[in-house]
Amino acid sequence: MAIDKKIKPLxxxxxxxxxxxxxxxxxxxxxxxxxxxxxxxxxxxHNRKQETALLELADITVRSQYVLGAYSFPVEIKxxxxxxxxxxxxxRASRLPTIVPxxxxxxxxxxxxxxxANANSYKx
Numbered sequence: 001m002a003i004d005k006k007i008k009p010l011x012x013x014x015x016x017x018x019x020x021x022x023x024x025x026x027x028x029x030x031x032x033x034x035x036x037x038x039x040x041x042x043x044x045x046h047n048r049k050q051e052t053a054l055l056e057l058a059d060i061t062v063r064s065q066y067v068l069g070a071y072s073f074p075v076e077i078k079x080x081x082x083x084x085x086x087x088x089x090x091x092r093a094s095r096l097p098t099i100v101p102x103x104x105x106x107x108x109x110x111x112x113x114x115x116x117a118n119a120n121s122y123k124x
Contacts (some may be wrong), residue, residue, distance in 0.1 A: 007047045012074040015042040015082045016054045017092065018067035026092040027067060028082075033057050035067060039093040040081040045072070 016029040017039075027035035028042035036042065045051040051072050058070035073089050075082040084090045091098060 007049045009047045010045065010051065012085070013044045013046050013077060013082070014051050014054075014072040015039065015044055015075045016058045016070055016072050017042075017089070018058060018062065018070035021065055021068050026095065029054055029058050029070070033060070035061070037095070039075075039084060039089075042075075042082045044075060044077065044082050 018027055018029070018035070019025065020027055020035070025037060027037055028039050030036050030041050031043040043054055045054050055070065055072060058067070061067050062070050074085050075089075076085055077083070084093045
């Protein structure tokens, strides 16, 4: 006779994130097992069983070396979508640098153009 164990709810819902191996960008696991660069697309787990299932799904692509460092993190639900809670995850989800090197514009580094003005502001 099987004992029906109650599935333990999480204190806070979670989503799963990882980094793309070749680009290093943060990505979020979707319910279909694919990855998105938008946290709003991420699957949300409300209990330990769902969290384990998402981490097992993420592990498939970790083993294929498509992504690395998959882990779950707490989220809040806003309009039915995941939103980061911790400062670390807010920074990762924003995809912006936390500092702007001297001589560069306020744009994210990958959007900067190398210009004479930027080159001249760098002093050896």
